Amino acid sequence: MNAKKHIGKRKARVLLNLLSDLAVLVDEKGRFLVVNDVFEEVTGLNQKELVGKSFLELDIISAESNAVLLENLKKRLQGASVEPYEVYFIDKAGVKRCVEVKGKKVSYAGKPAVLVVFHNITRRKENQQRLKEYAEQIEALVNEKVKEIKENAQKLRESEEKYRTIFEEALDAIVIADAETGIIINCNRAASELVGREKSELIGKHQRILHPPEEIIGDFSRTFKQHLKEKEGQILETKVITKKGEIKDVAIKANIFEFQGKKCFKVYSETSQNRRKLRWR
Known part of the structure; x- marks a missing residue:
């Protein structure tokens, strides 16, 4: 009986040594029956120190993993299928390694046993952790950028609202016109009042109106042409006409600037009567 068991042990060890992973045979109580050379090398323990002892008696499996190992060992001995799972293994240097555990119920020396293989996945877990951290960093950067874009968009809206308020409520008459076509793009309330026309009567019309x-x-009007060429930024005397045909003397100062991708005029003009200003933008 002992000779047969010895031969069985030798053959089992030879087979286990064909594996590059840590591999052991354990009985129904989790006691080591056979271990391979890799297991000895990693744990720093030899066959004599391991065989006959349970993994629960040795400090080679982390405390939180012992219960998991024992539970799955019982399941396998009962014939249940157990998917690969992870536990933490402590090597001879005291370093905790993450290993994936696979097992299979076998017969050893005429008794039920379990072949357990520990595959070191520490590097994989470290890489996964690094990838997770990297993904979190990327997500944080994206969230920060999105927040920045939203804040800038809000500031832009506030700036535009402020500009619209200043534009609409300015005492000076302001008109925005395309420098190439002369078409009025926008105007404020003061400009509308100056010529006695609603905004809808001015926007989309030529500045000749x-x-x-x-x-x-x-x-084009005389001053429009002059400001477009040699007299940009200078004050020029001209006249405007209201919807009712009233003529008003004004002094105009104009500059070209970019608005909505177009070259537009910014013209300052004041009447000799009420000193109001008409600005082309």
């Missing part, structure tokens, strides 16, 4: 016929040269 603001001047009497004698101030028109070709397709």
